[in-house]
Amino acid sequence: xxxxxxxxxxxAIYKLVQLSGLAVSTNAIAEKVNTSAASVTDMLKKLSDKKxxxxxxxxxxxxxxxxxxxxxxxxxxxxxxxxxxVDILDFKWDEVHDIAEQLEHVNSDKLIEKIDKFLNxxxxxxxxxxxxxxxxxxxxxxxxxxxxxNKNDVCIITxxxxxxxSFLQYLDKSGIALGHEIKIKDIIKFDRSLKITINKGxxxxxxxxxxxxxxAINK
Amino acid sequence: xxxxxxxxxxxAIYKLVQLSGLAVSTNAIAEKVNTSAASVTDMLKKLSDKKxxxxxxxxxxxxxxxxxxxxxxxxxxxxxxxxxxVDILDFKWDEVHDIAEQLEHVNSDKLIEKIDKFLNxxxxxxxxxxxxxxxxxxxxxxxxxxxxxNKNDVCIITxxxxxxxSFLQYLDKSGIALGHEIKIKDIIKFDRSLKITINKGxxxxxxxxxxxxxxAINK
DNA sequence: ATATTATTTTAGACAAGTCTAAAATTTATT
DNA sequence: AATAAATTTTAGACTTGTCTAAAATAATAT
Ligand SMILES: [Mn+2]
Ligand SMILES: [Mn+2]
Ligand SMILES: [Mn+2]
Ligand SMILES: [Mn+2]
Numbered sequence: 001x002x003x004x005x006x007x008x009x010x011x012a013i014y015k016l017v018q019l020s021g022l023a024v025s026t027n028a029i030a031e032k033v034n035t036s037a038a039s040v041t042d043m044l045k046k047l048s049d050k051k052x053x054x055x056x057x058x059x060x061x062x063x064x065x066x067x068x069x070x071x072x073x074x075x076x077x078x079x080x081x082x083x084x085x086v087d088i089l090d091f092k093w094d095e096v097h098d099i100a101e102q103l104e105h106v107n108s109d110k111l112i113e114k115i116d117k118f119l120n121x122x123x124x125x126x127x128x129x130x131x132x133x134x135x136x137x138x139x140x141x142x143x144x145x146x147x148x149x150n151k152n153d154v155c156i157i158t159x160x161x162x163x164x165x166s167f168l169q170y171l172d173k174s175g176i177a178l179g180h181e182i183k184i185k186d187i188i189k190f191d192r193s194l195k196i197t198i199n200k201g202x203x204x205x206x207x208x209x210x211x212x213x214x215x216a217i218n219k
Numbered sequence: 220x221x222x223x224x225x226x227x228x229x230x231a232i233y234k235l236v237q238l239s240g241l242a243v244s245t246n247a248i249a250e251k252v253n254t255s256a257a258s259v260t261d262m263l264k265k266l267s268d269k270k271x272x273x274x275x276x277x278x279x280x281x282x283x284x285x286x287x288x289x290x291x292x293x294x295x296x297x298x299x300x301x302x303x304x305v306d307i308l309d310f311k312w313d314e315v316h317d318i319a320e321q322l323e324h325v326n327s328d329k330l331i332e333k334i335d336k337f338l339n340x341x342x343x344x345x346x347x348x349x350x351x352x353x354x355x356x357x358x359x360x361x362x363x364x365x366x367x368x369n370k371n372d373v374c375i376i377t378x379x380x381x382x383x384x385s386f387l388q389y390l391d392k393s394g395i396a397l398g399h400e401i402k403i404k405d406i407i408k409f410d411r412s413l414k415i416t417i418n419k420g421x422x423x424x425x426x427x428x429x430x431x432x433x434x435a436i437n438k
Numbered sequence: 439a440t441a442t443t444a445t446t447t448t449a450g451a452c453a454a455g456t457c458t459a460a461a462a463t464t465t466a467t468t
Numbered sequence: 469a470a471t472a473a474a475t476t477t478t479a480g481a482c483t484t485g486t487c488t489a490a491a492a493t494a495a496t497a498t
Contacts, residue, residue, distance in 0.1 A: 003484080003485090005484085005485065025445075025446085026445075026446055026447085027444095027445065027446080035485090035486075035487090036486075036487065036488080037445075037446065037447085038446085038447075038448080038449095038486085038487070038488080038489095039485070039486055039487075040446090041446065041447055041448085042447095042484095042485075042486085043485080046484090046485095057446080057447070057493090058445080058446060058447080058492095058493060058494065085330075088337070089330070089333040089334070089337060090333070091329075091333070095329070098327075099325070099327045099330055102325045102326065102327075103322075103325060106318070106321045106322060106325075107321065108317075108318045108321075110310075110314070111304075111308070111318055114308040114309070114310070115308070118307070118308060222454080222455090224454085224455065244475075244476085245475075245476055245477085246474095246475065246476080254455090254456075254457090255456075255457060255458080256475075256476065256477085257456085257457070257458080257459095257476085257477075257478080257479095258455070258456055258457075259476090260476065260477055260478085261454095261455075261456085261477095262455080265454090265455095276463085276476080276477070277462090277463060277464065277475080277476060277477080439498100440497100440498085441496100441497085441498075442495100442496080442497070442498085443494100443495080443496070443497085444493105444494080444495070444496085445492100445493080445494070445495085446491100446492080446493070446494085447490100447491080447492070447493085448489105448490080448491070448492085449488100449489085449490075449491090450487100450488090450489090450490105451486100451487080451488085452485105452486080452487075453484100453485095453486085453487105454483100454484085454485095454486105455482105455483090455484090456481100456482080456483080456484105457480100457481080457482075457483105458479100458480095458481090459478105459479085459480090460477100460478080460479080460480105461476100461477080461478070461479090462475100462476080462477070462478085463474105463475080463476070463477085464473100464474080464475070464476085465472100465473080465474070465475085466471100466472080466473070466474085467470100467471080467472070467473085468469100468470085468471075468472090
């Protein structure tokens with residue numbers, strides 16, 4: 001078994017590789033897990049000894065297939081727990097991440113499969129992120145950042161990039177939620193901010209910074 | 220916050236004090252948390268510094284009110300999670316303890332109160348153990364060991380002392396479950412084993428060792 | 439191509455929790 | 469009351485994960 005700490009490193013490496021498509025740097029990991037570069041180097045040696053990563057000094061790191069499987073399992077657990085918290089216990093989508101950070105480390109295959117079944121095998125979590133299946137298979141839906149759409153495009157919101165409480169609460173306040181239909185009414189040249197219509201009703205202005213943190217798919 | 224380890228010591232001390240009514244010994248704690256007496260002494264110093272226990276060298280230990288509150292909170296979480304696992308996820312009563320040992324350390328007041336509400340504020344866990352309320356108040360039901368009843372007594376099974384998988388599975392196999400009515404048909408003088416009738420139906424023989432691990436209340 | 443800067447690794451230390459072996463204290467026995 | 473036995477504490481060491489400061493390597497700029 002891997003320790004909580006090891007699991008958090010694996011998850012961090014998985015997400016960074018996913019994002020960049022490249023081997024990830026010691027510094028990037030350090031920032032992600034909120035620790036020093038020296039500590040990361042120590043841990044990389046350990047994960048390498050355990051054959052969880054591919055690592056050569058100064059050359060960056062990727063996950064081995066064993067490491068990727070472990071990472072996907074943690075991500076599966078995290079997202080299923082988030083789903084459980086929102087759908088069953090009526091938590092808000094901005095409240096669940098920190099709790100799921102703890103629950104994702106609970107070790108019981110039977111438990112996670114029962115939760116999955118109880119939730120009716122959900123495909124995405126409350127933030128629109130895909131949930132890996134029991135074999136670690138992950139359906140990566142081809143969404144795009146809202147900031148990449150053009151004037152008069154109509155799309156459906158499928159996810160968010162930023163998962164912070166403040167961002168999610170801002171979306172709530174603006175009436176922006178997963179599944180809603182968005183029409184791009186206007187794009188301001190100066191700062192690339194957007195005027196959008198939500199569900200054929202309200203018009204709302206959002207900054208480019210916000211648009212870059214919303215995922216959507218063409219309708 | 221207290222670490223997982225500290226929480227497990229507090230829980231162990233709580234249960235040992237509960238059982239004996241006296242200050243508990245270093246050795247007793249060592250056995251309960253499955254570690255060496257030396258390690259226990261180290262931890263007792265730490266818990267004492269944190270004002271969680273009353274401790275004087277060589278004199279044994281009891282919980283401070285702060286420590287007792289912490290212990291009861293962990294026990295509340297453990298028992299509510301066991302209830303959730305059995306009632307909602309259809310686990311058997313012999314499968315849940317180890318998972319609850321992990322879940323009891325998840326830190327979120329909101330989570331545990333939502334679970335409590337979702338379960339409709341249960342009073343006892345799947346093993347008949349009482350669940351402390353949100354204020355740490357615990358209703359100690361006055362049950363007795365089945366081994367203390369007399370011939371022709373009729374009683375209702377309310378709990379178990381031993382929580383091991385093998386014991387609980389033995390009870391399942393024998394048709395003995397919480398809430399069932401038991402009539403003591405005979406007590407064998409030689410070894411104090413019992414012939415009992417379950418729910419006015421089947422007759423079953425159980426050893427005194429088994430009877431000493433079943434709790435019941437007079438009908 | 440060399441010098442400067444940034445990144446990464448090593449060295450050495452620390453806190454938490456654990457261990458074994460030895461010393462101190464308490465309890466039980468004669 | 470003195471001795472033996474059991475319990476508890478101390479001493480010293482080890483592991484995991486962390487840190488800072490210094491050294492090594494790589495990347496960038498002149
Ligand atoms: Mn999350
Ligand atoms: Mn999520
Ligand atoms: Mn239990
Ligand atoms: Mn229980």
